[in-house]
Amino acid sequence: MKTTLLLVDDHQLFREGLKLLIEQHQSATVVGEAGSGIEAIRLVEELRPDLVLMDLNMPDMNGIDATRQIIKKYPATKILALSMECDRFFVVEVLKAGAAGYLLKDSAFAELSQAIASVAKGETYLPQKVSNLLVKEFLQCIPEEQTLVYDNLTPREREVLQLISDGKSTKEIAHLLGISHKTVENQRQSIMQKLQLFNVAELTKFAVRHGLSSLTK
Structure with a gap:
């Protein structure tokens, strides 16, 4: 059975492009799209997706707060954060909020597929660049x-x-x-x-x- 996804990003073109890639490669099924954190919470309740691809920088409610609320209400939901920022604050805060992974938006689609598969299996996914950042902070x-x-x-x-x-x-x-x-x-x-x-x-x-x-x- 394919993993069901909810795409959350305030840029419609980004969502449509991502949905097209995912469906072309048949790696998962997109069951819904949201343009804000508030809408994401509503759609998680309505659609109960296996996994949410969550943008962090959105109006109304950011992805970190949305992640926190979704995990509190629906702890079985897996969340993979998407961001342009390779920044310790964003990474740590969204992981603390309950996200199971963090992926940079400039990643190749192959890495996105790998991240989705890993998170869907209950694993944590961090790209090498983000892992290196956290290890450096950890050692300090x-x-x-x-x-x-x-x-x-x-x-x-x-x-x-x-x-x-x-x-x-x-x-x-x-x-x-x-x-x-x-x-x-x-x-x-x-x-x-x-x-x-x-x-x-x-x-x-x-x-x-x-x-x-x-x-x-």
Whole structure:
């Protein structure tokens, strides 16, 4: 069954062009169009689409506020935000409002199709440019004190930290480094104590910032 879409944008020509592309490629079915956030809320209630393509900059009610209200009333509705702005504020605010993805309007249609498919499956979709922006902001939030502590890690601890951040299990790390499980656990505890970081997510963030993770490559 095709994903049903509601197109929300205050520019009619943009909506018509987008609808034509979507229907030509048979990637989804457009069941309605709205030119404002207020109209979008009404049509979501009336049509119950699987997914809403939501422009952010509209008169009367912007896409962020419309997203917030739609998700509050109809939490099963998936929303993919569309914007010309690769801006942290817009990205963060619409994701906080409940959107499942963010796509730039200058993206190729192939990426739009990919984004629709991902969001329809319950995944989050962010283009590389937006992901890079968020990662940069994310890393800037790391306390500077941790940078000073980095020099206190031994070469072996840095190896273990890199493998942890790459998602390796204790068993895999022990095998790769030729050491015992107990040694890996001791190294892990030492790293956590030195950095004052006590879960894998925080260790991974630290490793990315210091170029120890494959995520930075």
